[in-house]
Every structure is written in C-alpha cells, then in structure tokens.
Amino acid sequence: xxxxxxxxxxxxxxxxxxxxxxxxxxxxxxxxxxxxxxxxxxxxxxxxxxxxxxxxxxxxxxxxxxxxxxxxxxxxxxxxxxx
Amino acid sequence: xxxxxxxxxxxxxxxxxxxxxxxxxxxxxxxxxxxxxxxxxxxxxxxxxxxxxxxxxxxxxxxxxxxxxxxxxxxxxxxxxxxxxxxxxxxxxxxxxxxxxxxxxxxxxxxxxxxxxxxxxxxxxxxxxxxxxxxxxxxxxxxxxxxxxxxxxxx
Numbered sequence: 001x002x003x004x005x006x007x008x009x010x011x012x013x014x015x016x017x018x019x020x021x022x023x024x025x026x027x028x029x030x031x032x033x034x035x036x037x038x039x040x041x042x043x044x045x046x047x048x049x050x051x052x053x054x055x056x057x058x059x060x061x062x063x064x065x066x067x068x069x070x071x072x073x074x075x076x077x078x079x080x081x082x083x
Numbered sequence: 084x085x086x087x088x089x090x091x092x093x094x095x096x097x098x099x100x101x102x103x104x105x106x107x108x109x110x111x112x113x114x115x116x117x118x119x120x121x122x123x124x125x126x127x128x129x130x131x132x133x134x135x136x137x138x139x140x141x142x143x144x145x146x147x148x149x150x151x152x153x154x155x156x157x158x159x160x161x162x163x164x165x166x167x168x169x170x171x172x173x174x175x176x177x178x179x180x181x182x183x184x185x186x187x188x189x190x191x192x193x194x195x196x197x198x199x200x201x202x203x204x205x206x207x208x209x210x211x212x213x214x215x216x217x218x219x220x221x222x223x224x225x226x227x228x229x230x231x232x233x234x235x236x237x238x
Contacts, residue, residue: 007140007212008223059145061208075142075210079226082139082170082211083116083182083202 001070003036005046006077009053012046022070029055030064032074052078084166085150087141089173092183097167101185105165108187112194114202116182118175122217130218137224139172139181142210146170153204157186160200160237161193168201170211200237207234 004017026035033055037047047053055062056075068074094115102111121132150168157166167185175181184201188194213224 004142006142006210007214056142056145056210059142059148061149073144075145077142077210078212078223080207080210081213081224081226082141082209083206 001068002073003032004073004075006075008078009046009076013042022068027067027069028064029057029062029066029068029074032068033064033076047076054079084168085147085154086167086169087143087146087150088169088171091171091180092169094180094183097169097183097185101165101167101187105187107189108164108194109189110191110194111185111187112191112198114182114184114198115180116202118177118179118181120177122215133217134177135216135218136174136176137216138174138214140212140214141170141172145210149209150205153201153208156204157197157201161186161188161197162190163188163193163197166197166201168205170205170209172211203230203234203237206230 001020001022002017003020005013005015010016023035026032033047033050037044054077057066057068058073094113098113118134118137120134121128122134123132126132154166154168157163163186165187169183171181184198186194186197207230215222215224
C-alpha cells in the first residue's frame, strides 16, 4: 500500500510517501491512523489531532470509517486551503 | 475544462478562447482569485501581516480528478454550457493570480451561481495547501470556517 503525506503532515513525518505492508488486523482508515501513530514520535505527533486530518483513498475524499485494502493509495493531509 | 499549472494565465486570452468555443452563450461569468497582500486583511498592516510569498502544494494525481468531479457537479446542477477552471501551484507573490473560473450559460443567474459554487467547492475539496511567508516566518494556512459555511449552502 502506498501512503502519501502532504503539507505539515509531510513536514512533521519527514517524508512525502512510503510503501507499507498493511497488517492483517487493519481494515479501515481509523485503524491505519492508529497503527501509523505507533510507529514513532514523529507519526504520533503528526497524527494526534484527528480533527485536522483529512484522508483520501485512491484519490477520493473519505471518512475515517472507510475500508482500505492492500494496493490502495492512501493520502493523509490537513483541510485543504486552495483557491 | 480543467487546467492545473505553474504558469500564469491571461484572462483576456482565456476569455476570448472560451467565448469563441461557446458562441451561443448569452452570459459568461469570470472569477479571478489572487494572492492577497495581507495574511489577515482584518488586522493592521505590519511586517508580520504582510505576505512575502505563498507556496501552493497539491496532490497531482487527485487534483485533476477532484476538479473534474466538482465541475461535473456544477454541470448537473445548472444549465451551464461550458466551464473552465485554471488553478496554479508553486511559489506565488502578492497580486499574482491563483485561480480562474469561467462559466457560460444562456442566462446570467446560472452562470453567476455556478461560478460561485465552483469556487466554494474548490476551496473545501480540491487538494491544495497554501504555505504563507510573512515577516513572522512561514506557516501553513489554516482552513477557514467561513469557507466551510459557504460550501454548505449548496446542499
């Protein structure tokens, strides 16, 4: 699974994308955020405030209860500020 | 039509080409969004409040798709005959153009409303993020509640 990070999430985590092997027990976005948070202080710090995290699965906005599976492209980012 | 680009655009040229390909449209609305001079226009002018530059980051694989979705939604809600969205990314300076929306319709109401809708949804859905540089340093712009409220009026 490919995971992409944007804006201050990218800066706090220290990379723009990575490939991960999704653990078998992780089946939705909320589970992925919990699992990522346990990977180190930079992840824990970046993912603390869930209310300012938005998620896209395969380039579509989703909510935290959205299912995910191996091969998906997941993007984590703050609320958008374009225009 | 959607274009996401680093380069500037020329409103006159874009309008001429747009009007030309939709010669029957009785109404065309154009909106240009630009980089403000002040980070917070409600606060006094100070070095900390003056924007030196902004950098627009985006999610290329999603940006195009999301703008197309927003455009399709506008087409399904209003009888617009053409629409164009140009959004820039990269480093921009005060006064620089960021975004262009053009809508064409037989009637002005649809063209005005569709243009406003496109901007409201773009501001809350298109995957762009602004980083602002002022005298106080560099910071990521926070999403504004009034933008969420503006998007919500189009249920």
